[in-house]
Amino acid sequence: MLKQLPIILLPKPVLRQVAKEVATGAIKTSEIQKLISSMKETLKNTADGVGLAAPQVGESLRIFLVSEEAEYVDNKKLPESVEKRSEDKKRDWKYFVYINPVVKKISKGKIEYPEGCLSVPGKFGIVKRNEKITVEAYDETGRKFTRGASKFFARVIQHELDHLNGTIFIDKVERYLDVPSNGTKGKGEMENESSIFMK
């Protein structure tokens, strides 16, 4: 019973709110588990999405997902778990769940890269982000974990953390990019370096 949720677009106020923490005792409740499953289903059904935060589906809670596709972007190699899957299942990425994420470490170095947002369709721009970040969070089973990330994965995490604080990439954009409507990455065009992922 997976339900795909509509993606909330600007200027809906929920995207500008500071999202609330999830009570750790509530992570295993059916309400939160259903929300996470629905978020996974929603992200899976976007063409270019690699990340999704709960406010983007109208829930002002500190939860976000990052697709393992972000690891592929960094490594230019399919994760082993994906390689073993059949061809038509390869797009069936796993999603890493971050609940109540807290930044533990962030690098001084910043890099520029194009960004797009599922909640701001049609707009793309260069955003400066810290190169590395270490985050502590709870996963969907309620287990606390710490994960370090760099490059593209680190960028997705920072984009999603911003969503939990009511910040959208357009607040930070250095300059907008003129991307033709067919210029974003289509499914099956994984090698296109100029593709822009949505988060």
Ligand SMILES: [Zn+2]
């Ligand atoms: Zn976004």
